[in-house]
Amino acid sequence: MVLVAHGSRDPRAAEATRALARAVSAARPGVDVWPSWLDHTEPGPTEVLRALAVAGHRRAVLVPLLLTAAYHRRVDIPAAVAAATRSGPPLAVRVTDVLGPADGSVDAALLAGLRRRLGEVCPGRFDALVLAAAGTRDARARGSVGRVADALGVEFGVPCRVSYASAAPPGAGVAVSRLRAAGARRVAVAGYFLAPGLFHDAVAESARAAGAVAVSAPLTDAPEVADLVLRRVDDRSGRVVAPAG
Structure with missing residues (x-):
């Protein structure tokens, strides 16, 4: 393998x-x-x-x-x-x-990994989520990120919006600010990354500056x-x- x-x-x-x-x-x-x-x-x-x-x-x-x-x-x-x-x-x-x-469906294991990482940094309640991805210019790929955000929102019963670290708007800080402006008081950010690096660091910095209560770590070896x-x-x-x- x-x-x-x-x-x-x-x-x-x-x-x-x-x-x-x-x-x-x-x-x-x-x-x-x-x-x-x-x-x-x-x-x-x-x-x-x-x-x-x-x-x-x-x-x-x-x-x-x-x-x-x-x-x-x-x-x-x-x-x-x-x-x-x-x-x-x-x-x-x-x-x-x-x-x-890859085929339109979001694997339960992927959602479980994102849920694990969120639970590690935000064991309390939040009323909105941002799924922060690396970013791509490929519209179909962005659509797949949107499906994960939709599934994650259903999982937690809160609105979940997508953000990107590069290649496409909005950035994580902008997404957090928009949710807060719409009335969300506690916005958490789920890092849609497999490994740490500059993109995840930038997401964490901008999200926290915009008032996010937590930013989850990359999935790594969950x-x-x-x-x-x-x-x-x-x-x-x-x-x-x-x-x-």
Whole structure:
């Protein structure tokens, strides 16, 4: 099993990916779990897949540690798999769906992980929520973030609005301010991130400056996320299989 994260210059992000790989390995004994990154951190998925083929493996499952099916899932990951399988020993690679909504539905494990992180920082009541994501220019990907926000709002019985750290408005501070202006007294922010880094830091700073009562940590290696990874591995619908050899 190969996990593929976005990658970041922030060393905390790489450590979060390694911690998730350890959690997935512990939950599925006997299966080798390898972390990889598309940028900033080595090894990349192409290098890991090639190494597995040379070591004698003939099949691998690649799990994109992404919360939206945007550019990295549509372009970067298929390119990495194609490069790995173009030459050398044959290796069949199945690429799973991303961890965020891929078919319109929001996985219960994802909601449970977000609920866990919120409970860690805001055990009391709040009357509105902001789901703070990294951001994307892909309208379909933003739609998937909106579905998570809707599901999270239903889960807690409060209004839940989306914000983005980049690429699209509104920012977290703006979203918090709008909810407060509409009458919400206690606004909490759910960090829709898999790993810490500059984006999550910026979200936390702007949300707190706007009056948020709490900002949850990234999902990292929460047990629910490890479970979600295994759900993706076990779900063989809509898979993409790279040609062997």
